[in-house]
Amino acid sequence: MVKQMGYDFDNYLAEIPENSLKHDAVIATNSSDVSGFLSMGVADMSFKPPIEVLSTLENEIKRGFLGYYGGIESYRREVTKWLKTKHDWEPKPEWVNTAHGLVAAIGTALRAFTNQSDGIIIFSPVYHQFRNIIKSNNRELIESEMIKKNGRYYLDLDNLENKMKGNEKLVILCSPHNPGGRIWTKNEQIEVAYFCKKHNLILIIDEIHNDLVNPENKHITFPRIGDDCFQNFILMTSTTKTFNIAGGLMGNVIIPNNSLRDKFQKANFATGETPNRFGMILGEVAMRSGHQWLSDLLIYIEKNKKIFDNEINKLNNLVSMKIDSTYLAWVDFTKTGDTENNNFQKLKYESKIISNRGSTFGLGGDNHFRFNLATSTELVKKSTERIKSFFD
Ligand SMILES: Cc1ncc(COP(=O)(O)O)c(C=O)c1O
Structure with missing residues (x-):
């Protein structure tokens, strides 16, 4: 085997x-x-x-304890270590929040940072759940269609700027992009950051695919584009796609900015969510041994x-x-x-x-x-x- x-x-x-x-x-x-x-x-x-993920789950079954989760500090340390080793960026452990999957986390972020009818920008074509979660939270969906040039997608920020109405509050960037698999260059990400800064927009960067990069390519995690460039961002990562454990339904919501983090945590608390024990345990062992x-x-x-x-x-x-x-x-x-x-x-x-x-x-x-x-x-x-x- x-x-x-x-x-x-x-x-x-x-x-x-x-x-x-x-x-x-x-x-x-x-x-x-x-x-x-x-x-x-x-x-x-x-x-x-x-x-190791499979044997950990078997071991949990053997021990027979299927109760509530504890041990978040150890999980957070593993996340920071993973990001440091794989993506050359080390968040502080206390910046790492968890959620029941990234789609749920995006929903929570929409409720934390925006109001009904506020405009939420996405770069289409993109992972279909972005539009579903935006619409079902009664926010206005604003699609910025990407340009296809020589068989690759590019963001079209000029066109987006011309369409702006004034109600836009938040941008969701999928990095790397699904579908199309584009890895955004450092410059492209800097452009997005400056765009958000100019228009006072909060940026969610969904990096769920960040580890699934062709061996010859390199993904640049958003915080590595430059420390003082832009602070109003929320970085989302997960072990679920990387290690094929999506049924564990967990994700990381990493927020260096104190005020944004505080707002997100309050909104997350309001959902009543506590970590899914199996997802957390499997995610941690996957990062350690996978x-x-x-x-x-x-x-x-x-x-x-x-x-x-x-x-x-x-x-x-x-x-x-x-x-x-x-x-x-x-x-x-x-x-x-x-x-x-x-x-x-x-x-x-x-x-x-x-x-x-x-x-x-x-x-x-x-x-x-x-x-x-x-x-x-x-x-x-x-x-x-x-x-x-x-x-x-
Ligand atoms: C870009 C992107 N974000 C989020 C998800 C789903 O995340 P979760 O299962 O953590 O809700 C997917 C799943 O394919 C995805 O492609």
């Missing part, structure tokens, strides 16, 4: 259980035979998490991406974007000349591949599809063959 020299991900696959979103997505096809579907939508990896797993994983995923892109980009009508990070391919189907809906149905019922449709990611996403490549190379190859046979 685990090779002496590292992880053999071809043989380190988790079973997909009935009580999972990945399985629900297959059931939602309403097909009589669901066995042949490739579930490449939901962003859970197909792999088991690091072996280094080998992660570095092997990144090599494996990069190989999958190359295979996928290479095969898909041979087709005249499809363009798979060059991705710097994440394990999510983003493919443009507009040249097929068919609608997103038809392409979606074709992918689902003819190719038997479940993907995420681009329009759910907002402006600029229409007729793109997102495919999760954190799965076996065999399955990635199978998916390209199926796509080829129906879209060539």
